[in-house]
Amino acid sequence: DCSFVxxxxxxxxxxxxxxxxxxxxxxxxxxNNMGQLVKALDNGASELQPVCVSVFSVANAVGRLAMGQMAAREALPKPLLLALALAGTALADALFAMGEGRHALLMAMPVLGFVYGCLWSLQPLLASDLFGLRSYGAKYSMLSMSAVTGSMPLSQVVVPVFYGLHADGTGWCVGGACFRGPLLCSSALCTVGAVLAGCLHRSLQRPCTGGKGWQALQVAEGRQGPGSGAAAPAPASASSMPRGGRARSPLGEHRGPADKARAQTLGAECT
Incomplete structure (x- = not known):
């Protein structure tokens, strides 16, 4: 439970x-580019734009609800769910970049909306699980700034460059090539993001080495031996309980504020 700083x-x-x-x-x-995207893939027509916006919005809401349920059941760790959502985004963008016509729009919008909603559902869960609830509002707001960080380069730099290369004299572009470059770029970025999320998952699953972190705390308290195959000691019997019913640690000391402070100090070395 760390502070914002x-x-x-x-x-x-x-x-x-x-x-x-x-x-x-x-x-x-x-x-941000839904209008130009629909016109480019629908041969200059814009009648399909309200449909695409509605499909994306509904899929976005469904993705938030579905990911919330999956995370609540704890079937998979949340960093792994993040990696899967980003991998799905990368695959959907890559297939969308190769598509042509309104069929590509109608197939891509629900998938992209769903995985986009999954990300927004995972963000508060990751913030609370990994960093605690202290100063939670500041942590959540800071992570929300990642949306601006990710959208500005793609929407304001990558899309105008590729769109302008294929635009006609009127400034409009028609065809799959108009957004193929930006979609492939976003697919590559999401692939990198999925790999980073996988690394985060592995770092949380792997115990700290070198006698530090939670592994060292377990060794010190007797819950785990120095060797990898050491078994945990049996729980204290009723006869070994001190007067008042308060359990002693394997080291023979009462677990008090000093033990908690040591746990926090050693645990921080893993982060």
Missing amino acids: ECLRRPRFWLIFFTLASGYGAGLMVI
Whole structure:
């Protein structure tokens, strides 16, 4: 349960920040350029734009609800769910870049909307699980800034450059080539984000080495031997309980504020 300033000093916080930025940027690029995207893939027609906006919005809401349910059941760790959502975004963008016509729009919008909603549902869960609820509003707001960080380069730089290369004299572009470059760029960014999320998952699953962190705390308290195959000691019997029913630690000391402070100090070395 770290403070906001402590979060800013931790590499894992910025790893999550830039991982979310890749997914948010891909989704906001589609939202911000929906009009041009529909016209480009529908031979200059814009009648399909309200349908695409509605489908994307509904899928976005469904994705938030579905990811919330999956995360609540704890079937998979949340960093792994983040990696899967980004991998789905990367795959959808890559297939969308190769598509042509309104059929590509109608197939891509629900998928992109769903995974975009999944990301927004995972963000508060990751913030609370990995960094605690202290100064939670500041942590959540800072992670929300990743949406701006991811969307600005794609929407304001990448899209205008590729769109302008294929535009006609009137400034409009028709055809799949208009957004193929930006979609492939966002797919590549989401692929990198998925890899980073996978690294985050592995770092949380792997115990700290070198006698530090939670592994050292377990050794010190007797819950785990110095060797990898050491078994945990049996729980204290009723006869070994001190008067008053308060359990002693394996070291024979009462677990008090000093033990908690040591746990926090050693645990911080893992972050």
